[in-house]
Amino acid sequence: MNRYFFYLFLFVALMNIMIFVPHILNDNRFDGSVAAILISPIFGSIMIYMFTNALSRFPGQGLPEIFSQYFPRWFTTAYMIFYAMMYWFSSTVVAMAFAVLINRFFNPDANVLIIMSIIVLASGYAATRSTLTVMLLIEIIIILNVPIILFIIFKMVTSPQLNLDSIHVVANYVWHWPSLASLAAATFIFTGYINLSLFNRLFPPNFRFKFLWMYPILGLIILLVTFFVPIGFHGSQGTAQYIYLWTITADSLMMQYGFIERVMFLFLIVFLNLSLVYTTAAWHQAMEFLKGCMPSMKPETDSPKAPISNYVILGIFTMASILYMVMVNENMNLAITTAWLIIRMFTEVATVATVFILSRRRLMPR
C-alpha cells in the first residue's frame, strides 16, 4: 500500500514544472537556488517523517476529522476554508499555466478561456467522484505517464547538447544564502505528503509507512533535473529568457528515430495529463475539506453516488477559476504563484506541527 503514498508524493513532485518552480529557481540561480535545492530535502524529510508519524496514530482519518476532535468548531471551519482555498489556488494556477501553454503550442487560434474552461470542467467532473476513484485515477495516470517522463529525462540527460560546464558554473553559486522564494519553490517538490491530510482516510488501520528514506533522495533527483537540465541546454545565461522553460527544453530535443520527432508534443501531452490529475486531486481535497466544515457530513471514501454538494462546490470552484483567468494575466499569475508558494510553506509547517503535537497528546494518558 505504500505505493499509494508514493504516487501522492510523485505526482506533486512532477507537477513542479507547471507551477513555475523551475522558473523561480532559475530566476534566483545566482542568488541561492542551489543552496535551496540542497536544503529542501532536509526540510522535506523532516516534514514527511513528522506528518506520516503523526497520521499513523489517526488511522483512516483525514484532517477535518482530526481537527474537529480537538479544536472548537469555529477554528476548524476557518482552518478548513483556508486550507481549501490554498488547494483551490494551486490547481487553478496549474490549470491556467497549462491553458496558456496549450494555447501557445497546440491551438494558437483558439480562445484561451475556452481551453481553460475545458480543462477546468474535465478536472471538475473528475473531482466530484469519490476519494477512492481519485486515488485510482492518480495511480493510472502516473503509471501511464511516468515511463514517458523517464524516457524524456533519459534522452535529455544523455544528450550531447547538455553542457556540463554551464551546470558547473551555476552550481558554483552554492554558497549564496537562499532567498525565501527559492526555498519555497524548492520545498514544493516534497509537498506531496500533505495530500495525506485527506487521503489518509483511505489507508487501512494497520497501515505502516515504509521506505521513507526514499522520498528525500527521489525529491532531490527530481529537483536537480528540474533545475539543471534546462541550464545544461540553454546555458547559464540563456535560461532566464524563456518563460516556458521546460517546454522549450523539450523542444530542443529531437527523437531521430521516434514516430513523433518532436519531443515537445509528447512532453505537453504527458504534462496535460498530470496537470489534469493534479487539479482533480487538489479540488477533490478542497471539496472534502469544505464538506468537513459541515457538522452533518460523514466522511465517505467511496460513496456509490456523488452527493449534490459535490457538484455545487465544484461548480463554484470552476466558475472561480475561469474568473481568475479573466482577471489575472500571465505576469500576475507568476507573482501570485510565488506568493502562494511561500504561504504554502508556512502553512504546511503549521499544519504538520499541529497534527504532530495532537498525535503526541493523544499518546499521553490523561
Added chain:
Amino acid sequence: MRPIAPIILKLALALLLLVPVGGCGFKDIDKRFFVVGTGIDLSGNEEKPYRLTIQLAIPSPKIEPGTSKFQYETIDAISIAEGLRMLKAYVDKELDFGHCRIFIIGESLARKNITSVLDWMVRRRDIQLVANMAIGKPDAASVLKIKPISEQYPGNALLLSFGADGTESSYNYAESLSGFSRRLTEKGLDPALAIVKGDKNKGYIINEIALMDKQKIKLVLSPDEAQMFNQLASRFTKSSMHGIYRHDGIVVAINQLHSRFRIENQDAQHLIKVNIRMKTVIEESSSSLMEKDLKPVEAKLEKSYEAEATKLLAKIQKANVDPLGFGLRYLAMNPGEGSWDNWQRIYPDASFKVNVRLIIEGTGLIW
C-alpha cells in the same frame, strides 16, 4: 430520482462546445503551405534592410528522386515579422513554419549583426528549436534556390546533410537553433555555424565553418581547419588525416576520438592543455608497412597533428572568439566575482599545449 446536477453539467459542456465553432484554428493540411526553408539576407536597401526568402513545398503524391517541387517567395521588409505578414498576401494558403527545419542566414547579414534575426526565431512559437542553422554563401536566397537532382521531397537534401540520418561529413558543423541561441548568450562559449555554398546549382558544398562572436562572423575556417575544429570540439564524425612518414604520404582513418581540455595556471601564465586520444586505421600508404614497428609512425603523426592543432587554436584565439568553451570552463573552475573579467584578460595571452595520443589499431585489410 436521478440527480439533475450531472445533467446540468453535461448541458453546460454541450453549450461550451458550441461556442467556439468556427474560427478556432481548424485548417486542413492541404490548405496549408509548408515552409521548408527560410533564408534571411540583407537587401542593401536602408529602409527595408531585410530580404526574406521562403521556400514553399508543393506536395506531390509521388515521392521520387528529383521530383520535388517548390515555390519561392521573396520580399524586402523593415523587419522579418513584418515581411512575413506581407508575404501572406502573395500566397493562397496559410503559411506554416511547423516543418521548417532549415534557416539560412546570408553571409552579408552574418557579418553585420544577427541578434534581431535570432530574437524573431526564438520568439515564434511554431519555429522548432531543433531547426538547423547555417550561413549561406554568397547569400541565403541563392543557396535555397538550388535544386539538387537527387532530392526526393521538398527540402530534404539540405536537411539530410545536417541530420545524423543522412551523410556524416567531418566538415559539416550542424547547429540547432536552441544550441545557437545558447551560445549567443552564454559567457565563454561562442557560436559557430557551417557555411553552405551551391555546387553549380546541382547540390551543396558544406565544408567551411564560420566562427562568430555574440553578433557576427569573426573568422572563417578553411575545410581542413573545419575538420580539425570539429575534432577538437568533440563533434566527431569519422574523419581522416594524412601525414608524411619517410617521404611517403600516409592516410589514416580516425575511428574514435576523444578530446578534452584543461586550463592550468603556471607562473601567472595560463596554459590551455588539450588532450586528444584517437584510434585510427591506416587507409592509404605508399609503402608496405609489413613487419614494421608502427610506433614511429604514430609518433610522427602525433607530432604533425599537434602542430596543426596548436596553429588552429592560436588562430581562433587571435580572432578573440571562444567556440570551444574555454571561458566557460574557466568560469566553472574559478567561481567568484570578477572571474569573467579575469578570463577576458587571460584569454588573449594564454598559450596552448596540445597533447595527442594516436593509436594505429590496424593497417586495413593488407599490410
Added chain:
Amino acid sequence: MIERIKLLFAEAVDVKTALLSNGEASIEIAYLSSLCKEDKINNCIMVPFTKAEIPFSRHLETNPEYEQVEDPAKWQDMLLRGYVLIQSHSIIYSFLASDVISSDGSLTQVESAIQGPQLALSEDLNKSLNLIRSMYPSPELCVEQYTVGYESRTPLYILFDQRHVDSMVLDNVRSKLTSINADIVHAAGELEKLLVGKRLHLFPTVLITERPDRISRSIGKGKVVVLIKGSMFALILPATFFEFMHAIEDNYEAFWMTRFLIFLRFASIVLTITLPALYIAVVSYNPELFRVQLAFSIAASRSAVPYPSFIEVFIMLFMIETLIEASIRLPRYIGSTATTVGGLILGQAAQQAGLVSSIMIIVTSVVAISNFVIPINSMSFAIRFLKYPLIGAAIFFGLSGIAVGVFLYIVYLCNLRSFGKPYFRLHGKLNPAEGDIGGADIK
C-alpha cells in the same frame, strides 16, 4: 451418512441425498445430480430396490459394479467424480453413474481458443453445471437456485466457492437477483443489464462468457457465476477491466508471448479509440506532428478531397461500421461477400474518386482490425463506440481535446464499480495484514 455428506459439501442444489425404504430394508443414497446420469441411477438402484425381487443387499454384494468403500475420507472425492454412494446396513457402497459430456456438447464459437478446452456451456443448466463441476471438483462449490421473470420463470443458478467468495459481493448479487423486476428474461446480456441496473453505461461491468474453463478459474478466484437457462453464456462478477483484456488462452501459452499479446491488446484499444480523432487533430490542427515526408504525402493525397478532414472520417467510419454490422447480421455465407465488396472495392474506389485520402483508408482499417483484437465480445462492442466522442473533441479542440477526452474516459473507468469492487484498478501485491485501501470505510 447423509448428515456427514451434508457437512462435507457446501450448500448446493445438485447435492442429492435420499433415504429410501421399501418395507423390508432402507438405504441411504447420495450423489451429485449434475454429474450423474439420473436414468442410470434409476435403472440400477431405484428400480431394483423398489421392486425388491431379490434383497437389495444381495444385489449390492454380487454385482461388481457396486464397490464397497471402507474409508469415509474418500466419499467427497468419489461424489465429485460422479459416483453414487449407497449405505445399506451401515456398509457403504459406491456406484459409478457419471455422465461425461464430451462429444455431444457444443463447441465454443465466440471465444475460441486454439489449444484450450473446446466445449462451450450448454443451454441446459444441468449440462453446464456438469461441465463446471468436472472442471472445478471442489466440495466448497455452492450452487443456489433462483428464478427471474414474472412470465418466463427462467431458472438461474449462482455458483461460487464458499471459501473464497467476497460476502459483500454475494449479498449484493443475491439481493439484486431477488429484486429483479422484469417479465421476461432470456439472455445473459439481458440479465447483466438488469443486474447492473444503470441505464447509461459505456462499459460492461459483468463478464459474459461461454467457456467453462474461464468460469472455473473465476470461481477459484472468488467470483460469483450466474448460469441462466436457455443461454449458452454465463455471467462472471465482479469483473475488472483487465479481465476483459485477458483471453483464456493466455494461461495456456508461452509466458512472454502472452505478455506481449496482452500489451498488443491494450495498444490496439488505444489505437482503435484514438486513431480517427488523432487523424483529424493532426491533419487539421498540428500537421507539424508528422514527419515531413508523411505530412507531404498526406497533404498531396488530401488535395483531391473536397471535404474537411472530419467529413472524410465520418464517411469512412460509416462505411466500416455498416460493413461490420452487415457481416454480423447476414447469414454466414453472404457475410464474407459483404466484407469483400465493402473492404476491397469500396475503399479503393472511394480513394480514387477523391472522396477520402489514402491514409484515411489505412486509418479506418487499423481501427476496425484492432477493435477485433479484444477477446471478449461485449467489451469489443463497448470500445467501438468510444471513438465517436473523441472525434467530436478533436474537431473542436485538436490534440488537447483528445487528451482531455481520454482523461475523462479514464476518470469514468476509475469511477466504475462492479458490484462494489473497483472496476479499473491495478492490483499489486497486497499485504493481508495491512488491508486494502478504502478498507477502513467498509468497517
